[in-house]
Amino acid sequence: MSTAFRPKTAPSKKGSGSKSFFKPRGIAFKGALFAGVLAGALTWGGGQYLMKVDSDGIAKESGMSLLAHAEVIAKEIGNPIDIGKPNQALDRLHKRLRAIPRTTAFILDAEGKALLPGAPEGDSKTLDSLREVSPGVLLGGLGHAKVLEIRQEVRGRLLPLGTLYLRQELPAPIWAGGIIPLAQWTSLISAVFTFLFLSFSMRGVGRLHRVLDRAGAGDFYERAPEVGCYEIRELVKKTHDVMQIVGAAQETAQRVYVETAIALSKTIEAKDRYTSGHSQRVTIYSVEIGESLNFDEDRLETLRLGALLHDIGKVAVPDDVLLKPASLTDDEFVIMKRHPMAGDRILSAIPGLRDMADIARSHHEKWDGTGYPLGVAGDSIPLEGRIVAIADAYDALITKRSYKPAMAIEKALNIIEADAGTHFDPQLASLFVTMKRSGQGYKPLPSSVPAKEPKKSKKL
């Protein structure tokens, strides 16, 4: 009989896996946010720098234009000043200044008094790049303003008559107003592309997350697709390698555990020559029922192993009770009835054997709820437990024990039929009886099945 064991697939948590990768706090979201802010800041900063360069150019151009205006003004008003008619010069200056766009101008006399409106009071600053453009007229710069200083000849000396300031408003670069919208669009586009790029590059992470989740639940056979960027693909490959090693180690450990349990079960049966081979026969009958119910291969394997180990809990029963060559007393029967729960504890100690533990625990439950250890009834008893209950009782009836002779097959089938609906699941009992009466499945050796009436027993 095959005792091959394949670990069962563990359930995974809903909501985990690839969905978690797209959580707002995921790397794609963070990367997109960072890239967006960075791109926006760089665009805005770059725009500010270019605007300054552009503004400097405009200022230089404007200054040169202003300087040309001032030079013309200086030449035009030079003669009137020389001949002592400053008021005419001022009138001409007014007209001339109004003709220059975006320009403000003011003029101070030699004592610092404003001769044109809006002029600052007094000025002791030194003119930059001072040069004489005509007799009595000096031209230079003072900060952003172009300065014209007018002098008049008095007693053979040129004395300052007044100082003219010209200041021109600089126009902003045409594109300057578009910096903020440009930075916003750059941020948005960068964020979208970064999100798509990171999502595409790291798309293998979601499935890898699911694989690791399942590994945490004891399933080392889930695999993730090797997709995404190079680093992610390598990570997935390495994870698969590790899972292979861990899975193989787990399978070996489980197989050793199961084979140890089977060996222990056989040892218990071997103590009593009458029960030797009982578990193997129960397994055969159980699998026959499972196949009739169209169990798939995984479920048949669980049923096969559960039936083989259904009495493993008898390891906890003392030999004087287990091997007693007569019917048990009530106290001894209480001890014997502990073996289903003992089997449950033994088999549930290792992940992947939970279903087998359920079979060991429930194979003495009865359809009407009068069984043990829990006294559950009907469909509350695991189906595999109900199957093994029939197989266990049938083999116990038709084989010889130290406290009873073997029973004829037909007689045993009549008992199972009679107990359908009380001890046994009625549909399963009918299926099994029909199957055996039609000659299907395993048949014990004729010599072990005399046609003698059995005695009632408490050792099922």
Ligand SMILES: [Fe+2]
């Ligand atoms: Fe049992």
